[in-house]
Amino acid sequence: xxxxxxxxxxxxxxxxxxxxxxxxxxxxxxxxxxxxxxxxxxxxxxxxxxxxxxxxxxxxxxxxxxxxxxxxxxxxxxxxxxxxxxxxxxxxxxxxxxxxxxxxxxxxxxxxxxxxxxxxxxxxxxxxxxxxxxxxxxxxxxxxxxxxxxxxxxxxxxxxxxxxxxxxxxxxxxxxxxxxxxxxxxxxxxxxxxxxxxxxxxxxxxxxxxxxxxxxxxxxxxxxxxxxxxxxxxxxxxxxxxxxxxxxxxxxxxxxxxxxxxxxxxxxxxxxxxxxxxxxxxxxxxxxxxxxxxxxxxxxxxxxxxxxxxxxxxxxxxxxxxxxxxxx
Ligand SMILES: NC(=O)c1ccc[n+]([C@@H]2O[C@H](COP(=O)([O-])OP(=O)(O)OC[C@H]3O[C@@H](n4cnc5c(N)ncnc54)[C@H](OP(=O)(O)O)[C@@H]3O)[C@@H](O)[C@H]2O)c1
Numbered sequence: 001x002x003x004x005x006x007x008x009x010x011x012x013x014x015x016x017x018x019x020x021x022x023x024x025x026x027x028x029x030x031x032x033x034x035x036x037x038x039x040x041x042x043x044x045x046x047x048x049x050x051x052x053x054x055x056x057x058x059x060x061x062x063x064x065x066x067x068x069x070x071x072x073x074x075x076x077x078x079x080x081x082x083x084x085x086x087x088x089x090x091x092x093x094x095x096x097x098x099x100x101x102x103x104x105x106x107x108x109x110x111x112x113x114x115x116x117x118x119x120x121x122x123x124x125x126x127x128x129x130x131x132x133x134x135x136x137x138x139x140x141x142x143x144x145x146x147x148x149x150x151x152x153x154x155x156x157x158x159x160x161x162x163x164x165x166x167x168x169x170x171x172x173x174x175x176x177x178x179x180x181x182x183x184x185x186x187x188x189x190x191x192x193x194x195x196x197x198x199x200x201x202x203x204x205x206x207x208x209x210x211x212x213x214x215x216x217x218x219x220x221x222x223x224x225x226x227x228x229x230x231x232x233x234x235x236x237x238x239x240x241x242x243x244x245x246x247x248x249x250x251x252x253x254x255x256x257x258x259x260x261x262x263x264x265x266x267x268x269x270x271x272x273x274x275x276x277x278x279x280x281x282x283x284x285x286x287x288x289x290x291x292x293x294x295x296x297x298x299x300x301x302x303x304x305x306x307x308x309x310x311x312x313x314x315x316x317x318x319x320x321x322x323x324x325x326x327x328x
Contacts, residue, residue: 009049035117062096106276142167221245298322
C-alpha cells in the first residue's frame with residue numbers, strides 16, 4: 001500500500017509518500033480501505049518527536065480515517081452490525097495516513113447519512129476528544145455557559161457546534177476578527193478576539209460577572225490563572241493541550257472558595273474499552289445531530305496524500321479554520 005511516513009523528526013518535509021506492506025486486521029479489528037484521513041495537531045507534534053506513539057500502534061501518523069471495510073473476521077463483523085464494503089469512519093491510535101488502516105471494531109462508526117467519506121474522515125478525533133472532555137469529564141449541561149479557547153481549531157469548530165446542539169450558551173476565543181466571525185457562523189453566541197481584548201474582562205461582561213460553567217482549554221500556561229477568574233461557582237476547567245506552556249501559577253484559594261474543578265486528559269493512549277464507550281455515546285447522541293444537519297463538518301482544505309507536508313505547514317501557520325483532510 002501507499003502510505004505517508006515520518007522519515008525523521010523535523011520540519012513538514014520529513015513527511016514522505018512511500019510503500020509499506022499491507023496491514024492485516026487481527027482479533028477485534030477490521031481493515032479499512034481509506035478514502036480520506038483527517039490531519040490533527042497531534043500529528044504535527046508526532047512529526048516533531050513531541051508525541052510518542054503508544055505501544056503497539058502504527059508508526060505512521062494519522063488518528064482518524066473514513067473508507068470502506070475491506071477485511072474482518074466474519075463473526076466479529078456481523079456481531080458489530082457491519083458487513084464488508086460498509087462505509088465507516090474510525091478513531092485509530094496511528095496509521096491513518098495510508099491506503100489501508102487497521103482499526104478496533106469498537107472505535108468504528110457508520111458514516112453519518114448524507115456525509116461524504118472526506119467529511120466523515122474529519123470527525124472522529126475531535127468528536128471523541130470533545131465528547132470525552134466537555135460532556136463526560138466536565139459534565140456540560142443544557143442551559144450552562146461554555147467557553148472554548150481556539151474556536152476555529154479542529155477541536156474548536158466541533159466544540160462550538162456540539163455544545164450549542166446540547167443547549168449551552170457558547171463563547172469562543174480566536175486570534176483574528178475573521179476567525180471570530182467564523183465562530184459565530186458556526187453557532188457561537190459570542191466570539192472574543194483574544195489579541196485585541198482581554199478574554200477575562202469580556203467573559204465577565206458577557207456573563208454579567210457570573211462566569212462560565214465549563215472551559216475547554218488548549219493553551220494552559222499563563223491562561224490557567226486567567227481562566228479560573230472566568231469560571232462561575234462550581235465551574236470546571238478541562239485542559240487538553242499546553243500550547244502556552246506547562247507551568248501555571250494560580251490562586252488556589254479560589255478553587256476552594258468557588259468549588260472549582262481543574263481536569264484534563266489525552267485521548268490517544270487510553271484503552272480500546274474507554275474509546276468504545278465514547279463511540280457508543282457519539283452514535284446515540286451526536287450522530288443524530290449530524291444527520292439532522294445541526295452539526296456540520298467544517299473542512300478548510302483537502303490535500304492529496306503526497307502533499308501531507310503542505311497540510312502540516314498550513315496547520316502550523318494557524319491560518320486554517322476547521323479541518324484539513326488528506327484524500328486518496
Ligand atoms: N488531549 C487530547 O486528547 C487532544 C486531542 C486532540 C487534540 N488535542 C490538542 O488540541 C489542540 C487543538 O488541536 P487541533 O487538531 O484542533 O489543532 P489546530 O486546528 O491546529 O488548532 C490549534 C489552535 O490553537 C489556537 N491557539 C494557539 N494559541 C492560542 C491562544 N493563546 N489562545 C487561543 N487559541 C490559541 C489557534 O488559534 P488562533 O490562530 O486563533 O490563535 C489554533 O486554532 C492541539 O493543541 C492538540 O494537540 C488534544
